[in-house]
Amino acid sequence: MPAFEYAPAPESRELANLKPSYRPFIDGEFTDGGGEPLKTVNPATEEVLAEVGTASEADVDTAVKAARNAFEKTWGPMPGSERAKYLFRIARLVQERSRELAVLETLDNGKPIRESRDSDLPLVAAHFFYHAGWADKLDYAGFGPDPKPLGVAGQIIPWNFPLLMLAWKIAPALATGNTVVLKPAETTPLTALVFGEICQQAGLPPGVVNILPGAGDVGARLVGHPGVDKIAFTGSTEVGKLIQRQVAGTPKRLTLELGGKAANVVFDDAPLDQAVEGIVNGIFFNQGHVCCAGSRLLAQESVVDELLDKLRYRISTLRLGDPLDKNTDIGAINSAEQLTKIRELADSGEAEGAQRWTSPCPVPDRGFFFAPTVFSGVHQSMRIAREEIFGPVLSVLTFRTPDEAVAKANNTPYGLSAGIWSEKGSRILWTANRLRAGVVWANTFNRFDPAAPFGGYQESGFGREGGRTGLEGYLDV
């Protein structure tokens, strides 16, 4: 344990410019939504942060109409070089307001300020910069000359990276000439609505971006709306299947970024200290609320004991608590509901016979928190090895041969991401080649970049976000 305690180093919550109420952003204006208002809660303290207006069925209609109108009259006919300038403006405005947005994100989501400040916000800006440049270069994207946009894109995003997922959805849609109606998650709507202000500041034509807060019913209306040409969804595999079923038989295009159960494969020649850092980053980044989290550790039998000793020591040094504290490593679980789900799955691990180890770190009395937990002696049939937990819970399995590692890593219906730890380049490439996953991190984990396509195989969804490949989901090709 560390010899000295850290003094509190809280970031100022005043920076968030938190307002008592927020409203939907439709056709360039903030308007009262006709739906039942919701209260958004700070998961670290359980205090109500703000009241948020939600969209009614009529609001969905209005927003889709506004988006259609903008697609036909302003955004669609606009030359790509002009669209690009709006996206560059948005990118700059995000950078200028990044401290405010980072604090607001942390208040609403519960993620550590260190992550929203150093990871989320820089990536949000990067996504707008990257895609801005594509807007007038689509002829060179490899889909033939002059590829056309699809029209109005309905986009539904999750609560784990509220602003980053917004950027992943909106930036490529606008760059390719589509207009959007986006529904942020019910528990994290605030930064999306501030993004509406940024659209206003950038002078974006009304209707190009519309933001409709609300719960699943708003999402379902958007998915079923006949005026929507494309649905892009990031979230659970369960909801993704419902959406795919709902869209079936319509001309709507669909991309899905769904769940995962990534394996982090550690070979016996891996640099163990680096691997430990990668495993910690892989599963405890954003409290494990990451679809590509490395939630299954596959360790070669000969090193598993040494690796687990190092891992438990390292995890016990992680600081859990106030997300606004700059020294916090692990923040709050986003909602009471999610906390219940994590507890239930962790209990099933114990009930099914895995050995549970929980970090002895202090846990605040208020707020939704779950101490980092590691299960060893996990078998492939256990729920904690098969189901996505979406929390700071790591399951440890072992293997003897590289073939066995690959077979176990691939033994889920998911296929989003994977990690490989080894000093031997040829072994890394051999393994990377065989893993059925859309992203493979070797000797690193959880790296993201707008230039690098991200997305899954099998039940982790279809379509990619980022890179040249990511443009395809918004083009009629």
Add this chain to the structure above:
Amino acid sequence: MSDRVTVAKTYKLFIGGKFPRSESGRVYPVNDSKGRFLANAAHASRKDVRDAVVTARKAFGEWSGATAYNRGQVLYRVAEVLEGRRDQFAAEVGAAEGLSGRKAESVVDAAIDRWVWYAGWTDKVASVLGAANPVAGPYFSFTVPEPTGVVGILAPQKSSLLGLVSVLAPALATGCTAVVVSSAERPLPAITLSEVLATSDLPGGVANILTGRAAELGPWLASHGDVNALDPTGADVATRAELAREAAGTVKRVLAVPAEEPDWTQRPDIARLRRYLEAKTVWHPMGV
């Protein structure tokens, strides 16, 4: 000149490189474009679909793991054997589609050329669709296209050979393996293509061709957990919606296809190759 009786052929399925009868024992009559009886074709069943998927899954490792150069050689060999049977195909396509001799020949030529075109793509698609990603950090990041897996194909109903080649060849060129349901009314060129595939170095199970009804067999392909992608071209529009709903149970890739069967003589693009490929992004730190 004699009153020689022709040797009538009994047509069978093509599964795992072999020619079994349908497990169901069912057959159905095939007529030419003028309604004259040509032969009975095997009427594949749900069990035949499952057998074909199992063999396609088994073949996937070898076929997708082969070098792109090798896959190109094998697919080009298919075109060579096709060329050798040009006259037979012209006769069958002519009878099935009601085309005159010259027209039928030109359709067969287009089908052979189409196969050659896709054969040449095997070792190029990665360099066209892959990328070295210029990420903002000390990492080597690259993206490679990989085959999606087992593809279920409902072949076009009208174009019995050129249409079939246009949907099957791109799936095989990507490294996927396929289970194909042929045109129901015009299955004979597909069966003859099976004989070509069986004698062309293509490993058994890489391509499996079933004769039968798309509406009956399609749902089993769409709901099968070991099928990764579905091409509903040969299904009617009403059936397609049902297939897409079935496919959602396993988050299957369902190809967006036009409502009407396209003009297959048009020059193809790489859209069908793209749709059978997954993009895999690999990251590694750089440093000394």
